[in-house]
Amino acid sequence: MKTVLLADDLKFTRVILSRAIRSIEDCEVIEVENGEQALEALRNNNKIDVIVTDIMMSPTNGLELLKMVRAGKTAAARDIPYIIVSGAITEEVQGALNDLDVSGAIAKPLSKPNLNEAWREIEKDIKAGGRTMRPVIEYDAIEVSQLLELRAFDQARQMEITDDQNELMAFLGAVPLLESLSHGELELLGRQARTIHYSGGEVVDGKIFGTTRLPLISMGEAEFLEPTELPDGEVVEHRTAHLEAGNALGTFNFMELADDYNHPKVRTIRATDAVVLEFGDPDPNSELRRIKSKVEFAIGQILTRRVGYANKSMAMVLTRQLAETRVKRTAGGYVIMMFVLLAIYTIGMRTLLDIELKGSARTLSSVVMILTFLAPFIIMLRKGSIKAVDLGLTFRGAGAAVRDALLMSSIFIGVLVACKFLLVTFTEAYSGQPTFALSQDFTRLTSTGSVDWLFYATNIVIYALFVPVQEVIARCGIQSLLVEFLYGSEVRRATVAIIVSNFVFAAAHTHLNVGFALATFAGGLFFGWLFHRNRSIVGVTVAHFMIGGTALFVLGLEGFLK
Template identity: 25%
Template sequence: MTTIGLDRLQASIQSNPLFQSMTEDEIAGIAEISEVAELSAGTVFIREGETDKALYLVERGNVEVVKAEPGSGNWLVLATLGAGTCIGETSILEGNVARTATVRTAEPSALIRIDPERMIGDRAFDSVRIKLLNHVAASLTGKLDATNNMTVAAMKNDLETNKARIAMGLFTVNLLFMLGIYTLALKSLNTLVINFGSNLISIAILALMSAVMFIMIKKSGYPMKTFGLTLEDWRGVLWRSFLMTLPLLAVIALLKGVVLYMHPEIDDQVFSIIPIIEGRKVDSTFYIYGLAYALFCPVQEFISRSGIQSSLQNFLPPTRSRTWIAIVLSNLMFSTAHSHLNLTFALLTFFPGLYWGWMYARQRSLLGASVSHVMVGVWIFFIVGIEGIWNALF
């Protein structure tokens, strides 16, 4: 312990909130039972479990409040306190109150040590002790309120975490169920495709998957908005989706032009809809298929985005790559569900899905991805047309 000027000691005590209600005479009395400790870094001056009554004010430097981790020998830093901080104010309470944590210096520090035991039995300190007790009681009340608020917040966080785990578990069970059934039935599906056509079988699979996803969403306990099922800012979503899709349509037309240039033997035009524009007769099934495709695009996006991608984005552990993991996995799973048609088609559904997954992650609305899917699908199959190229190359 060292001695410093009385004026400096009284000024340091007076500046602390614990003593600001004290008179000059009371501050002078406190200074008489105080001394300054100049401590090097790492010095322990309060030990957990001890019952000493010393009260400390940090005049200069920083100190750490630490607790020993059971069985490891390591120290867990609970808080770092700087100049002007009061430590151990509960020591002025009656009784042998044990220290609840260990406190050590984090760097060379100057501490003012006040000995409350020297106040006991001295009537000159009665008013000081009463003011300190009132202040400590108010401080403890505030800390109790803060602790309660932190406890409530922690409980809410735990509940939300458990809720997310339950939702992720439900999602995983449903997904494994669907993939298991699909894998077991794959051979039978190939036979059904031959007998009844791929369109009818694909519709049945989509209907089953969408029903399972809808049940999962309803049972998750989360609002529909969490899964992109919202009409908030729908005009803006539609407009942005339209603008974001136009470059993709241009690239698709350009790619078909390049393929036709490289394969002049393919009897086709860049825009297969030209015969319709020129007034040539077209089978009515052309329009029926176009309408059916446009209707089922939102169903496919509901399964991929609302069902799979949203669940992965919301319930996977938070990491920087979580969004892209969700996008890739959702499209990979959805492409797998097309393997009963053929592997090439299943792979081709994967790559445009990455674009719609990215769009959905930006907008968090199923509406935008669905509209873009309809635009691209109608553009590919009914305006640009890929049937001639598909039959020639595959």
């Protein structure tokens, strides 16, 4: 028995395709929603014999998936039979499909004879030992990205489903609303059905359907929108339902609801076709009127289930909001505490501004600063309102994070060395100084006048011990919490969090010297980006030690920052 992998982002379409495939051959059908899930299914199942997909899926659409298969970039054999069933097969798309050696390309709505023909071609290929594949480089060279613009799909003119009675009956038979109707009743509705087309983003005028017409989506997507007014008077529209193929485009006046009932606004998401069923008949005892009553009952059941689902959804939303509020309250409290401690710390260190801190004194001041900031973070974690792993305080993914840190830090260090070389070579003020030099503040001479390497190494060890503590405070304690506390897109929250957390941490170093604080801020931007990239404290700690250790103990840059 064959195993077929079926990928389509619309559940209704998967039902129709799966039913059609099984009617041709008794086989197992594995259903997935997009190309990414299809790739995972191919990795987890080495017995898949045929792939059937749509084109318009995300992430990884059908064209991209076919190209990956033919180029040998999936777990499937390169010559595995591949059928495309899509409503967006333009002339250009068909050309690309032919170049990619597609086994069959069928336009939606699905025609069983076309599927039968494609299946026979597959059987011929299998008996012949499979298709002959061209070199991988030829498939890699085929450009598909420009063919995937939404405009190209929306402009693809489809055959009206009501033009083919067999296709129309297959569609009506798969609509959940009509599952209680007999074949004869479906045929009666099909005789008067017509197709209506909407472009993407078009608001549907329900008045045209009156009380006797019911539109069912055959292609495309739509949404229910509910407007709400904010305190400042701004009106915001919220999506309350997502409608795909097989759903009613809206009941509008089809159901005899209360006079004060406000029908939701309906808007298409992309180009959408709807089959409009006509139930009008002046005879109250007619067959159409009886069928309408059955459909109204089915709609009522769906609306009842939708109310129950809405209640559960509301409870889930409120639960998430409560959890989010708790996280933001904890994060906000910690951030406020950080600013208070920063103010206290800055005032306390004010007396040291005129004192030249070196060696142990500098280390001691840094220890005081670190412990001041670390204490409230430890208290917050012990309360348990935020988990350490959510803040990046974890060894999960440490291997990949360390490898990334080694690569990025090496590049950063290379730039740092090059900058100092240029500085001492072409700048008169630093002319004659070496590119590599020991740190002035952490160097001590022995009684014989030579460098006390044990003391120097001890300072490096102390630095290495406090680097992870500093990163825990700056990244997990400030940056991660700011990301949780702020609103907006992920990029915006991360950017603001990186900048603000580094301002706070750099300000705590101004008592040493302004140059050192500015260097802390500049380097911190890189560390913040690296932490956000890998979400692991291990990787950014390695990067901090490599870059900071090189700058202080190998290049002696601290002398340049005064």
